[in-house]
Amino acid sequence: MNPISKNRRSPKQYSVLPGFGLTMGYTLLYLGLIVLIPLAALFLKSSQLGWDDFLKAVGNPRVVASYKLTFGASFIAATVNAIFGFIVAWTLVRYQFPGKRLLDAMVDLPFALPTAVSGIALTAIYSENGWIGQYLEPLGIHAAFSPLGITIALTFIGLPFVVRTLQPAIEDLQRENEEAAASLGASRLQAMLRVILPAVMPALLTGFALSFARALGEYGSVVFISGNMPMRTEITSLLIISKLEQYDVAGATAIAVVMLLASFALLLAVNLLQWWSGQRYRGVA
Amino acid sequence: MSSGVTNTTAHTALTARGLPAKRLRLATEEPDWVRWSLIAISIGFLTLFLLVPLLAVFAEALRKGLGPYFASFADPTALSAIRLTLLTAGIAVPANLVFGLAAAWAIAKFEFFGKSILITLIDLPFAISPVISGLIYVLLFGMRGWLGPWLSGHNVQIIFAVPGLVLATVFVTFPFVARELIPLMQEQGTEEEQAAAVLGASGWQILWRVTLPNVKWALLYGVILCNARAMGEFGAVSVVSGHIRGKTNTIPLHVEILYNEYNFVAAFAVASLLALLAIVTLAAKNVVESRIRRELQQTLEPSTAEA
Numbered sequence: 001m002n003p004i005s006k007n008r009r010s011p012k013q014y015s016v017l018p019g020f021g022l023t024m025g026y027t028l029l030y031l032g033l034i035v036l037i038p039l040a041a042l043f044l045k046s047s048q049l050g051w052d053d054f055l056k057a058v059g060n061p062r063v064v065a066s067y068k069l070t071f072g073a074s075f076i077a078a079t080v081n082a083i084f085g086f087i088v089a090w091t092l093v094r095y096q097f098p099g100k101r102l103l104d105a106m107v108d109l110p111f112a113l114p115t116a117v118s119g120i121a122l123t124a125i126y127s128e129n130g131w132i133g134q135y136l137e138p139l140g141i142h143a144a145f146s147p148l149g150i151t152i153a154l155t156f157i158g159l160p161f162v163v164r165t166l167q168p169a170i171e172d173l174q175r176e177n178e179e180a181a182a183s184l185g186a187s188r189l190q191a192m193l194r195v196i197l198p199a200v201m202p203a204l205l206t207g208f209a210l211s212f213a214r215a216l217g218e219y220g221s222v223v224f225i226s227g228n229m230p231m232r233t234e235i236t237s238l239l240i241i242s243k244l245e246q247y248d249v250a251g252a253t254a255i256a257v258v259m260l261l262a263s264f265a266l267l268l269a270v271n272l273l274q275w276w277s278g279q280r281y282r283g284v285a
Numbered sequence: 286m287s288s289g290v291t292n293t294t295a296h297t298a299l300t301a302r303g304l305p306a307k308r309l310r311l312a313t314e315e316p317d318w319v320r321w322s323l324i325a326i327s328i329g330f331l332t333l334f335l336l337v338p339l340l341a342v343f344a345e346a347l348r349k350g351l352g353p354y355f356a357s358f359a360d361p362t363a364l365s366a367i368r369l370t371l372l373t374a375g376i377a378v379p380a381n382l383v384f385g386l387a388a389a390w391a392i393a394k395f396e397f398f399g400k401s402i403l404i405t406l407i408d409l410p411f412a413i414s415p416v417i418s419g420l421i422y423v424l425l426f427g428m429r430g431w432l433g434p435w436l437s438g439h440n441v442q443i444i445f446a447v448p449g450l451v452l453a454t455v456f457v458t459f460p461f462v463a464r465e466l467i468p469l470m471q472e473q474g475t476e477e478e479q480a481a482a483v484l485g486a487s488g489w490q491i492l493w494r495v496t497l498p499n500v501k502w503a504l505l506y507g508v509i510l511c512n513a514r515a516m517g518e519f520g521a522v523s524v525v526s527g528h529i530r531g532k533t534n535t536i537p538l539h540v541e542i543l544y545n546e547y548n549f550v551a552a553f554a555v556a557s558l559l560a561l562l563a564i565v566t567l568a569a570k571n572v573v574e575s576r577i578r579r580e581l582q583q584t585l586e587p588s589t590a591e592a
Contacts, residue, residue, distance in 0.1 A: 015395055017478050018488035023391040027403070030384045034456055035409055038421035041431060045424050084330045091327040095320060103328065105571050109335045111510075112563035112570075114517025115415075116537040117556040120544050121338040124345050124553075131341065132333075156334050175313060182312030191313075217414025220519035220537070224544065237416040241524060244420065249429050256417045267412045 046257045049250050057254035066236045067258075073147055073235075074215035077154035078162075082208045085162030086200075092163070093170040107164070110157045115220025122153050123224040145227030150235065153221045158211030165210065169203035202277030206270055213266040216259065342560045346553035357543075357554035365531045366539035366555070369447070373522075373535060374515040377454040381511055382504075385462025390496070393470030394478065404467065410459040418456050419524025422449055445527030450535065453521040458511045465507035469500055502580065506573045513566040517559055 046054060057063070091097075092104050110118065126133045126143035136143050143149050173196060181191040197204075219237040226233045236259055243252035310316060315323070347354055357363060388407060392400060410418065426443040427433050436443060443449045477499070481491045497504070519537040526533040528542065536559060543552035 015475070016482045017394050017475060017491070018482070019390060019492075020395045023387040024395075024397070027384065027388040027391050030387075031403075031406060034452070034459060035406065038425050038456070039409075039413075041424045042417070042421050084326070087323055088327045088331060091324050095324055097324050099328070103331055105567055106331055106335050108567055108570065109339060109563065112513050112517075112566040113339070114519060114537050114556075114559045114563070116519040116540050117342060117517070117559045117563075118338055120540065120552060120556060121341045121345075124549075125337060125341050131337065152334075156338065159334060178313040188312070188315055188319075213412065217417065218520075219414070219416050219523075237414055237520065240416050240420060244423065244524065247429070249424065249427070252420060253424065256414075256420050259414060260417055263412050263414065 042253060042256060042260070045250070045253045049254055053250065054254050057251045058258050062230055062234070063236070063239060063255060065231045066234050066239045069147060069150070069233065070216060070236045073151045073154055074212050074218075077151050077158055077215050078208050078212035080151075080155050081158045081162045081211045082204060085159055085207060085211075086166060086204060088159075089163045089166035089170055093167055107160050109160075111160050115157065115218070116224075118156055119153065119221040119224035122149070122156065122221065126152065126225065144225055145229075145233060147233060149225040149227075150222055150233060153225050154215040154218060157218055157221050158215050161210040161214060162204070162207035165203050165207035166200060169200045173199055202273050206273045206277075209266050209270045209273065213263050213270075216263055216266075339560060339564075342553055342557050345549060346557040348553075349550050353550050354554045354557075357551040358558075360551070362531045362534065363539060363551075363555055366534045366536050367558075369450070369533070370516050370535045370537075372447070373451050373454045374512055376451050377458055377515045378508060378512050380455055381458055382462050382508060384459075385466050385507060386492075386504075388463045389466035389470045389500075390492075392467050393473075394475050407463050407467075408460050410456055415457060415518065415520025416524055419453050419521040422452050422456075422525055444525050445529065445533060447533065449525035450522050450533060453525045454515050454518055457518050457521050458515045461511035461514065462504065462507035465503045465510075466500055469503045470496070473499055502573055502577045506570065506577070509566055509569050509573065513562065516562060 049057070088107065092100065092107075123130075123144055125131045126136070126149055128134065128137050128144070130144070133143055141148070143152065177195050177199070178191050181195045182188075186194065217237060219235075219241075222235055223238055226235060226238070228234050228238055236255060240252045240255050240259075243249075243255065314320075358367075388403075391397075392403065423444055424430050425432055426436060426449065428437065428444075430444075433444070443452070477495050478491050481495045486494070516535075517537060518535075519541070522535055523538060523541070526535070526538055528534060528538060530542070534542065536555060540552050540556045540559070543549075543555065
């Protein structure tokens, strides 16, 4: 531990720099007013509800159906992203090909494109007479207004998380390990599965968890393509909004608390993963 | 890059010896067919999931030609949506910029107890669903909320009005500037600022002449991302806006209303504005990123020359 950090009474005692009181005070005030107090309001409101009403609100069949859909579609989308995101990250780091820089820049599009825009664009593409939908329809695949459409939208918004988490991890890979594997007689596939994959696993899982977490709370890109049929294609975020519109503030709050706890659990998992990968690197060094 | 060079040198060395060149590849590289199929999968996946939706926005917007496209912007409700978006971003971005600088200064330049908890709390809004981000302000300021009755007694409206839109936007863009500045300023340390302080510079002088020039690109990077999100936010503002045409509709909400009225050309025309903003954001982000990389190399090079 830094000896300085033990001395908590006044940071000014050892620093010649001014402004700690002002900036720290402002940071805490702003954080409190914008984030902490409103969040506390959410938990307080739900605690007023009483245990029975809370369980009734979050255990309603329509709500449970929305959890299943949201978690299921988010999980599939995050899995698709983990697989293709790994391939994309690998090609962007290891290979040279024309258009690579453009492709690399394009990965961030889902971060930059407002969710409402991606929502209506995806709906237009996958609806019956859309660019892609017209070829899926004869095959009996209804992409728009179905769980498949929701999964497509969630894949779109989650992709950059996996690619951007994996890229630095693949760049940091020690080529020597791959050379050692090859000189010990491992085929390229064996080296890939036994040397490279375990080394990037923490990053891959982190990207998966981030993409999953983002998908759980997503609203804008999904509402247009989902069709919003209760029990079938209604995601939890939308259910919160429709409860609010029916002035069922207590019900909306209860569902929001459940979703918030799920995303906090994922955040914790991400932090544990990062701690794990930190431990692993320290073990190697 | 470097492996490609070694490959060709090994290649010429072996062909000179008359060995078959065709089957040659380094043991740490994938066979050509694997390499090219992976590249093809990447390009295919990104085209299908990213490029096609982006192109679809412009194709749908221009479906009936340029006339109807430009007519969509002449509508007074579209103009007021554009004005409102500029206003909310104009408040939210500077507010989070000032906060980001203050937080980064306190966290990077001083040691104190609970620093990592503070950093986690600053990142918290990123972990919260947009819909819930809007909901918390409804619970606080709405008519059935904690402060709602008192506020309406004093004739102050926050929810279903502009202040609510600004608050929700500030919340969802909260960490952008701070999270770019904190790691960079932590890495840069306090030596330069201490030198300035010892030489008699005031706090503001240190900030303007030492710290800000050192972090300007990271700051710009944070502002670009913050602005893109502020102008494009949909879920959170949708909850607090009340969708009052010409009054509390931002551009994304206006897109939603037009789309739900089956006015597709107008919806996509207005959406194409946001898509253009996204393209400009990506381009600016790449320029700034390469600037940051170049400056990092410049600061690294003298030290490697010494070593």
